[in-house]
Amino acid sequence: MQRVNKLLSLIVLVLMGTELTQVLPANPEESWQVYSSAQDSEGRCVCTVVAPQQTMCSRDARTKQLRQLLEKVQNMTQSIQVLDQRTQRDLQYVVKMEDQLRGLETKFRQVEENHKQNIAKQYKAIKAKMAELRPLIPVLEEYKADARLVQQFKEEVQNLTSSLSLLQQEMGAYDYDDLHSRVVSLEERLRACMQKLGLCGEKTTTLSDLATHRLNMCHKYTDPSMRVDAGLSNITAKKVMACGKLTGISDAITIKTSGSRFGSWMTDPLAPEGNTRVWYMDGYHNNRFVREYKSMADFMTSDNFTSHRLPHPWSGTGQVVYNGSIYFNKFQSNMIIKFDFKTSTISKSQRLDNSGYSNTYHYAWGGHSDIDLMVDEGGLWAIYATNQNAGNIVISKLHPLTLHIIQSWTTNHPRRSAGESFMICGTLYVTNGYSGGTKVYYAYHTNSSTYEYIDIVLQNKYSHISMLDYNPRDRALYAWNNGHQVLYNVTLFHVIRSEQL
Numbered sequence: 001m002q003r004v005n006k007l008l009s010l011i012v013l014v015l016m017g018t019e020l021t022q023v024l025p026a027n028p029e030e031s032w033q034v035y036s037s038a039q040d041s042e043g044r045c046v047c048t049v050v051a052p053q054q055t056m057c058s059r060d061a062r063t064k065q066l067r068q069l070l071e072k073v074q075n076m077t078q079s080i081q082v083l084d085q086r087t088q089r090d091l092q093y094v095v096k097m098e099d100q101l102r103g104l105e106t107k108f109r110q111v112e113e114n115h116k117q118n119i120a121k122q123y124k125a126i127k128a129k130m131a132e133l134r135p136l137i138p139v140l141e142e143y144k145a146d147a148r149l150v151q152q153f154k155e156e157v158q159n160l161t162s163s164l165s166l167l168q169q170e171m172g173a174y175d176y177d178d179l180h181s182r183v184v185s186l187e188e189r190l191r192a193c194m195q196k197l198g199l200c201g202e203k204t205t206t207l208s209d210l211a212t213h214r215l216n217m218c219h220k221y222t223d224p225s226m227r228v229d230a231g232l233s234n235i236t237a238k239k240v241m242a243c244g245k246l247t248g249i250s251d252a253i254t255i256k257t258s259g260s261r262f263g264s265w266m267t268d269p270l271a272p273e274g275n276t277r278v279w280y281m282d283g284y285h286n287n288r289f290v291r292e293y294k295s296m297a298d299f300m301t302s303d304n305f306t307s308h309r310l311p312h313p314w315s316g317t318g319q320v321v322y323n324g325s326i327y328f329n330k331f332q333s334n335m336i337i338k339f340d341f342k343t344s345t346i347s348k349s350q351r352l353d354n355s356g357y358s359n360t361y362h363y364a365w366g367g368h369s370d371i372d373l374m375v376d377e378g379g380l381w382a383i384y385a386t387n388q389n390a391g392n393i394v395i396s397k398l399h400p401l402t403l404h405i406i407q408s409w410t411t412n413h414p415r416r417s418a419g420e421s422f423m424i425c426g427t428l429y430v431t432n433g434y435s436g437g438t439k440v441y442y443a444y445h446t447n448s449s450t451y452e453y454i455d456i457v458l459q460n461k462y463s464h465i466s467m468l469d470y471n472p473r474d475r476a477l478y479a480w481n482n483g484h485q486v487l488y489n490v491t492l493f494h495v496i497r498s499e500q501l
């Protein structure tokens with residue numbers, strides 16, 4: 001009973017919106033204890049709790065129920081934290097904008113007073129101010145949406161609280177006074193932490209009213225300064241866009257060591273959940289046998305595979321398996337072929353207009369790598385070069401069924417001096433070479449038809465990368481490095497959009 005009571009107070013503590021740290025006590029016989037609560041360097045509340053060993057609690061059905069509640073509360077706490085961070089950020093912005101609004105107000109008054117005097121000049125100044133202030137509107141809208149979420153949390157917390165008090169009643173008055181006084185003192189200590197959120201809420205309402213009054217327009221707004229990492233709870237996950245800009249690549253993990261110096265391997269990004277079938281193509285020419293491994297685990301541990309014979313040999317290592325078909329460049333041609341594994345037939349073949357082939361515009365390592373096919377979040381792409389674009393990289397979005405070019409972008413990057421390239425979220429990333437120290441140093445954004453130079457290290461573990469492709473399902477880079485099949489994780493910089501709420 002004592003243990004349960006302590007657990008109760010622990011939950012109440014979490015209900016107040018604090019972060020929870022669990023520490024296993026040195027002595028397993030000890031029960032739940034609240035150790036301390038303090039603010040960390042970022043101003044969040046951190047509470048340390050000493051928890052008893054799991055097995056001690058599992059005897060009691062009520063404890064189990066409590067543990068479930070605890071988990072839910074922890075989930076909510078996580079979400080509230082994210083909201084809080086975001087609220088802090090918005091607040092800074094809003095405060096800045098508030099000053100500007102005040103300035104605008106003054107301007108309006110001046111115009112009224114000096115009606116005839118200087119009117120054109122004043123009008124221009126106001127117009128400029130308006131333009132500056134416009135982004136405030138969507139921020140405030142986003143903020144209001146946040147407020148709705150917070151409201152939802154509060155309701156959930158209330159529900160939890162009533163469940164808890166029900167439990168408490170069931171347990172009777174035993175030790176109640178002790179529990180009560182502890183809760184009261186905790187509440188006091190923690191209220192300070194909650195005030196932050198409350199304060200922000202007040203400020204926005206006023207400003208929001210002011211702004212919607214004055215400026216009756218709507219804008220879409222994204223905040224590139226907001227970054228959300230993976231692993232957040234449901235509600236935040238909904239806000240996270242699938243796409244983002246590449247900001248980092250993990251160290252390579254070697255999945256298997258097999259095959260020759262050149263080749264390609266991949267999984268199908270559109271395969272159903274849990275299907276990790278691996279497709280494997282050794283060599284860059286004179287081969288037409290595709291290996292199929294049942295799963296990534298099979299691929300890692302066995303040499304048990306099924307072989308598929310393609311109707312033509314492939315060229316290079318730019319093949320991609322997408323929605324059950326392999327797309328590949330037919331050897332010594334600029335023909336792209338779509339071959340359906342299920343029916344073992346060519347479902348489409350189509351020339352890639354003007355594309356160089358047969359080592360005309362290859363990647364730095366050669367190997368007839370003129371046409372590199374790949375898939376990102378947006379679909380199927382071909383990376384190649386043309387005479388018309390002076391041997392510089394051309395990016396074309398392809399229709400996956402007809403293989404027709406939907407749209408093309410011409411870059412200023414020579415195809416032959418590119419190490420490899422891969423596409424993430426509509427941005428083409430190019431590496432500076434295939435051997436030695438390698439980095440991703442050029443990025444072309446198809447969304448804006450702009451490019452930039454970047455500097456992201458790519459570990460080149462075995463000194464010869466002949467294939468590098470992104471898989472949007474795994475959010476990983478697949479590479480063939482000198483007879484080793486390796487994987488990298490990527491870090492993307494996410495942008496949060498208010499309309500995703």
Ligand SMILES: *[C@@H]1O[C@H](CO)[C@@H](O)[C@H](O)[C@H]1NC(C)=O
Nearest residue numbers: 068069071072075232233234
């Ligand atoms: C808490 O979140 C985790 C992971 O998001 C989930 O598996 C679990 O079911 C959630 N718990 C409750 C009680 O909602």
Ligand SMILES: *[C@@H]1O[C@H](CO)[C@@H](O)[C@H](O)[C@H]1NC(C)=O
Nearest residue numbers: 152153154155156157158159
């Ligand atoms: C809280 O409980 C009420 C009544 O049981 C229910 O209608 C409501 O949806 C619950 N709210 C949340 C956020 O779970």
Ligand SMILES: *[C@@H]1O[C@H](CO)[C@@H](O)[C@H](O)[C@H]1NC(C)=O
Nearest residue numbers: 071072075076233234235237
């Ligand atoms: C997370 O979302 C899923 C589906 O939307 C839902 O079934 C689940 O209950 C949610 N979990 C939490 C902790 O809200």
Ligand SMILES: *[C@@H]1O[C@H](CO)[C@@H](O)[C@H](O)[C@H]1NC(C)=O
Nearest residue numbers: 244245246425427445447448
């Ligand atoms: C284009 O995409 C890049 C990377 O995904 C992003 O940083 C940039 O803001 C986008 N530009 C536009 C105009 O959407």
Ligand SMILES: *[C@@H]1O[C@H](CO)[C@@H](O)[C@H](O)[C@H]1NC(C)=O
Nearest residue numbers: 293294298302303304305306
């Ligand atoms: C290899 O795979 C086949 C079917 O895919 C299966 O019947 C066979 O048992 C597997 N052999 C080994 C050694 O795993």
Ligand SMILES: *[C@@H]1O[C@H](CO)[C@@H](O)[C@H](O)[C@H]1NC(C)=O
Nearest residue numbers: 270322323324342379400401
């Ligand atoms: C994938 O293939 C199936 C049929 O095999 C088709 O219904 C579906 O639309 C395809 N998906 C995409 C994104 O092409």
Ligand SMILES: *[C@@H]1O[C@H](CO)[C@@H](O)[C@H](O)[C@H]1NC(C)=O
Nearest residue numbers: 250251252253476487488489
């Ligand atoms: C990628 O991240 C996942 C989840 O953190 C991890 O399991 C996996 O091993 C990582 N893979 C690589 C190649 O680092």
